[in-house]
Amino acid sequence: MRGASNAGGGGQPSTSAPARAQAAASAGAEEEGAAGDAGDGDGTPSAQPAKKQKRAPREFDFGRYRTRYVALELMYVGWAFQGFARQDNTDNTIEGVLFSALRKTKLVPEAAAKPISELAYSRCGRTDRGVSALGQVVALQLRSCARVDEPEAEVAQEFDYPRLINKALPTEVRILGWTPVPEDFNARFSCLYREYKYFIIQQRLPQPPQQLPDLPPAPDAAAAEQDAEAGTGAGAAGPGPGSSAAAGQQPQHSLDIAAMRAAAAHFIGEHDFRNFCKPDVATVRSFRRRILTFTVEPVTTSAAEAAHQVHVLTVRGTAFLWHQVRCMAAILLMVGRGQEPPDVVARLLDVAACPRKPQYSMAPEEPLLLYACGFPGLRFLRTHAAVEANLVDVASLLHRHLIGAALTAACHSRLAEDTRCGEAAGTSGIGGGAGAGAGGRGAGHIPLMRRQTEPSIEERFARRGLPWPPEPAPGGAAAAGEEDDGMGE
DSSP states (O other): OSSSOOOOOOOOOSSHHHHHHHHHHHHHHTTBBBBBBBBHHHHHHHHOOOOOOOOOOOOOOOEEEEEEEEEEEEEEGGGGGGGOOEEEEEEEOOOHHHHHHHTTTTTOOOOTTSSSGGOOOSSSSOOOOOOOEEEEEEEEEEEEEETTTTTOOOOGGGOHHHHHHHTOOOOTTEEEEEEEEEETOOOOTTTTTTEEEEEEEEEEEOOOOOOOOOOOOOOHHHHHHHHHTOSTTSSSSOTTTTTTHHOOOOBSSSSHHHHHHHHHHSSSSEEEEEGOOOOOTTTTTTEEEEEEEEEEEEEEOOBBTEEEEEEEOOOHHHHHHHHHHHHHHHHHHHHHHTSSSSTHHHHHHHTTTTSBBOOOOOOOOOTEEEEEOTTTTTBBBBBBHHHHHHHHHHHHHHHHHHHHHHHHHHHHHHHOOOGGGGTTTHHOOOOOOBBBBBOOOSSOOOOOSOOOOOHHHHHHHHHHTTTOOOOTTTHHHHHHHHHOOOEEE
């Protein structure tokens, strides 16, 4: 059973597990020591003190403690990391820094003593380089505060895993909560849904110069006086070229949000998303996925400006293909710019009429957030102290980004007002930044249906000598899901 360690026993404990919980958290440091200064037997130092001799630190004995199978909820800003999954050529991944912190806090043994494959480890999502998460979930065995010859510790008396692990993690990675889970729990296959958010910029475009209407011929003085008395004619008080009614033109924006919402509605339901992903025929057995909801809504931020409004694409699905969210976001941005009609989504989902994916670039990775992972009956535990500490750390990150936004906004405003820029100042900033509503109807856009296409799924399988449709995976639905559902975003 995962609840207790089967390795070696320890000595008789002198105190209860709850009383030792805090001490055991720093047990690695407690088991290291150095020899004291050499001196005479009466305590006075000798004339020539000997060199300090460092004792080799004793290896931490994990066999003295029970283990507990837990799920951890993670938040991370992934811009500076090389993705979530650990890699052989770099430690700068979320899993890399997570397991480094777990070993440093003596919650898991060193890799040589117990590899990750023996910790019953699973993850809900495997996000790509630069992608962030708020509700990422992993499950694994961690050391408990209770020893092997003691009963399993009560949940309220167990280690405060978030506070303990966060002390060894970079500020951009936080453990938000933990909970014990049953032995058959799997962070990937037990997940009911994943929800992603993709942030975009709705930018207000400069107003085109107004054209004055042609004026009628000037009436004679008598007629003008009569018209003025009757409240009609050119001399009457009414809307003119300089009035608010004439100037009440609706502001133009870089994105047509209504068109994007209409296009997003086509995604809802179960479809073959081969034209909205990076095909991975080595592991994927089916390209059908179910989208539960898809919305496009404005976001309220303290740094929002009238000219630069943040919107968010929120998509919830049971599972996702590799780069599926970023591909869907890319198509919706084309629709928003007026480069493609909203029904282009329905046309690309019709794989019988469009079996080959048109060549197009994915949306950038930085605006993508794995917002939530849904599990039945899972409730993460958060102590008040852990929540307060996380709020301080996340507020520090927020302040840094808000200052960065204010700083760059000041630069943008100053450049836009620079009279030396001439007419270009009014159109500056309509660029193609991450998640921006850049481009336009005439920005050299080639319609998707007229572009070069990639090989079809059938052709990709044939090149590998694999049958299509693929044979059912041994082990049923769980094994069929072994591909990286939603893990490659």
